[in-house]
Amino acid sequence: AQSVTQLDSQVPVFEEAPVELRCNYSSSVSVYLFWYVQYPNQGLQLLLKYLSGSTLVKGINGFEAEFNKSQTSFHLRKPSVHISDTAEYFCAVISLTGGGNKLTFGTGTQLKVEL
Amino acid sequence: DAGVIQSPRHEVTEMGQEVTLRCKPISGHNSLFWYRQTMMRGLELLIYFNNNVPIDDSGMPEDRFSAKMPNASFSTLKIQPSEPRDSAVYFCASSFKEGASSGNTIYFGEGSWLTVV
Numbered sequence: 001a002q003s004v005t006q007l008d009s010q011v012p013v014f015e016e017a018p019v020e021l022r023c024n025y026s027s028s029v030s031v032y033l034f035w036y037v038q039y040p041n042q043g044l045q046l047l048l049k050y051l052s053g054s055t056l057v058k059g060i061n062g063f064e065a066e067f068n069k070s071q072t073s074f075h076l077r078k079p080s081v082h083i084s085d086t087a088e089y090f091c092a093v094i095s096l097t098g099g100g101n102k103l104t105f106g107t108g109t110q111l112k113v114e115l
Numbered sequence: 116d117a118g119v120i121q122s123p124r125h126e127v128t129e130m131g132q133e134v135t136l137r138c139k140p141i142s143g144h145n146s147l148f149w150y151r152q153t154m155m156r157g158l159e160l161l162i163y164f165n166n167n168v169p170i171d172d173s174g175m176p177e178d179r180f181s182a183k184m185p186n187a188s189f190s191t192l193k194i195q196p197s198e199p200r201d202s203a204v205y206f207c208a209s210s211f212k213e214g215a216s217s218g219n220t221i222y223f224g225e226g227s228w229l230t231v232v
Contacts, residue, residue: 032215032216032218034215036223041225042225042226043119043206043208043223043224043225043226044158044206044208044223045223046220046221046222049218049220051218090158092215094215094216096216102160102171102174103160103214103215103221105157105158106157107157108157
């Protein structure tokens, strides 16, 4: 079975400061990993995804994430946040074997950017 | 380019009433997903379709819930009878075939906010 843990439910940060949102996954097989963002009263939007290749993945809005297989992590980072980055961020995983198409989401991390 | 379109955006209904949520996936996508989001349980996959055929409905909570996809451009999620614990945001999403398991991006609609009183 696959699972995702987002340890931080809320992360407050000042504008222009760097931020890291943590994500750890559990799966006994190879995985694809995704980060989605949800702005208030909206659906989820893909930020970036790791399928294979380079472990450093760059996404939209200046975000990037690093896949670390040994630590089973896929942390999301941004060197300098903006007020408009205030939103909820979801990490998601899907195992590549075992059949099915069940993308499992973490519980989300609320990023609050303050002036 | 139109995204995934859901209706209604908001619905308030009384316990026991039938609720029908509608979804139009992105044109050309052949996988469709229904998710439910609540504070307690987060995002849960209820059911997904490939080429209009239900593939996995193991996430459907109980028999009160049913989903159909009569054609490639329309799907419904029905709750009958509705209960207060069904209050949640219901998201429809679509992707090219097999969605995330093929590395394809899943595109979400803006959600249907359901309140059952």
